[in-house]
Amino acid sequence: MRSSFRSGGWLPVLFVLAWPVGALARQTAPTAPAADVPAAAATSTTPYVPIPLAAPDAAAVSTPSGPNAWGGERTGNEPTLSDRVVSYHIDAELDAAKHAVHGKEQLQWRNRSDREVRSIYMHLYLNAFANEGSTFFTEREVLTAHGSSRGNASLKKGQWGWIDLNSVRQADTDLKWSFVHPDHGPATDHTVVRVDLAQPVPPGGELTLDIDFLSQLPRVVERTGWFGDFNLVAQWFPKIGVLELPGERGATEVRWNCHEFHFDSEFYADFGLYDVRLTVPSDYTVGAVGQLDGPPQTADGKTTYHYVQGDVHDFAWVAAKGYRTLDGTYEGPGSPKVAVRVIYPPEYVASATPVLKASIDSLGYFSKTLGAYPYKTLTAVVPPYNAGEAGGMEYPTFFTAEGYKEVEPGTLTQFALDFVTIHEFGHGYFYGILASNEFEEPMLDEGLNEYWDQRMLRERGQDIDLASPLMKWLGIVPQMSGFTVERLTAGLRRPPDPIGENAWDRLSSSSYGSVYSRTATAMHDLEERLGRPVMEKAFREYYKRWRYRHPSAADLRAALIDVSGKPEIVNQVFDQTVYGTAWVDDAVTSIDNEEMLPQAGTEVVDGKRIEVDAEALKKNIAKARADWKKKHPDDASGQGPYRWRSTVTVRRFGAPVPQTLRVTFSGGKHADVNWDGRGRWKRFEFIGDGTVVSAELDPQHTVYLDADKLNDSYATKANGAASRRWAADAAALLQNLYSLLGTL
Structure with a gap:
């Protein structure tokens, strides 16, 4: 998600539910059985025990995963980078006038468990924007009343977004589905659907579904949507949940992990292969996850782009009229040659070169300190004016940055642009390659990424310049380090929630926002106690063990203890901050x-x-x-x-x-x-x-x-x-606020 620089964390300082409902809600046609037992089970003589869903209060895991979790540690000698569980073949066409995507999807999924699977669960994320009764909007009303957050825009007539399942077929059989509420959200939330299968999937067997769907993009509120001729197409296709096995992320039995789309949460999915064809008007610029397979094909004013990417767990794309591109490359030890592209609107041409440079620099830093970047492409998108909430979002090999009309070297504006770019790229490791569960343990992505971003900025010697032009003219140039700002925005006194808590079960959006800065601050202090070389070695080991394998907080703790040999120090920090709400004074x-x-x-x-x-x-x-x-x-x-x-x-x-x-x-x-x-x-x-x-x-x-x-x-x-000194810094912050507001 967008870095805390603009998500209610840094900006204010720098610039001076669930509803109790049943497990099943309104059904779609064709209808499903009333109980949570698929129709296929009704005629079976063998008792069938439905596979449960992860609990709505699932959060920080305290028991390490087993050594064979997710197929065991990847050695690099396997035929694919990840143990591919799923593949998506999608043909999609953008109706640019309506900002709608018509899609045909073939989903192939492998049952890793020793259980027969008679129903699957799928995410329909775009339904978060279908009405004010969704979990997303009902939580937004409550949480923002107790703290600030991004995504406060309201949708007007003709601006709502949704996803409709036109049909779901297994072989030649139309399947039944119904909306369910794993987190006890309102009955009007339609972001999770249970699909009952005509034929069960045996242990180790494979499932193929053919799905016809329509995705209507919303006007940009948060994360995805359209503005003018700009379309950020994300969370846009039916996506299967994760079937977790015992010994994986604290699971003690086979379970489905498929949470509702909450206001303060993001995503979690299996690794697999994405083979996607996108058809758009020929005068639109397109960018997407992965790389092009062959040249685009044009006919009748439309162009089809074929993107393929393996060993990722999501797919997003952009289609925008009148956009420009800026290209570069990265070459580093252990990585393929990486084609780097920035896609940007003309009004933000000043941001293109800084975004490209920060992206290439990030490729080098993360490759050196964690592990070599494994993909051949990286695409950064700068959203247009009035679509800022589409900025600061991350997907595998693809992210959105921010745009400024002027970017003066050494200014707060440049720091903000660099930080957001580095942060969104960094998600490619913590959200992308490590693929932690952002629903239940956002600290493993947002928090750890924030910490590693600040390490990169510290190595760059890039502090926040607080001086106004007058102060610079007088030779007074106060600065503040990134880690100092993190602690100022971390809500350190009497925090209401552990940083290991899940994304939605929190006092406020401000509490969720502190996951970024309080995790970064806790890791900073742990680094000081263990030593920087030890901390970096431990994170390299954590990355090596858990790349492509969905680690938990307990797996991070185990890696830190194993490398440092100091369990008393690591456990104290985790007990106080990850699993508890202790505070220091x-x-x-x-x-x-x-x-x-x-x-x-x-x-x-x-x-x-x-x-x-x-x-x-x-x-x-x-x-x-x-x-x-x-x-x-x-x-x-x-x-x-x-x-x-x-x-x-x-x-x-x-x-x-x-x-x-x-x-x-x-x-x-x-x-x-x-x-x-x-x-x-x-x-x-x-x-x-x-x-x-x-x-x-x-x-x-x-x-x-x-x-x-x-x-x-x-x-x-x-x-x-x-x-x-405090008075001088406060004056500098205020003056910079006025200067920055003038550029927005």
């Missing part, structure tokens, strides 16, 4: 300095008790101070002839994390001590020739999960530098 609360003066009273000297007279003691102290002053006339530290006992008190208001405390003494020296994270408070005592003038937790600024960094430090004398 450590503070320095006081500094107490006490001069260690001689004390009045009695004491035993050489076996005799003597009394130290208080008045005489005062005189001796005064004399000692006067003598010390004469010997050190220029000393302004206030040290004096006696030693000092200083006590620094730290408090813990949240979850424990190891901390470093740096204390600075009046003479300018400092000392570092470790707080191992135990206890709710601790006092550190220092005895020396000077006083403690300041104390700071996390002096190296590595604990980004700390919700309040302002209370990390304490000084005995006020210092206005911090407040002046």
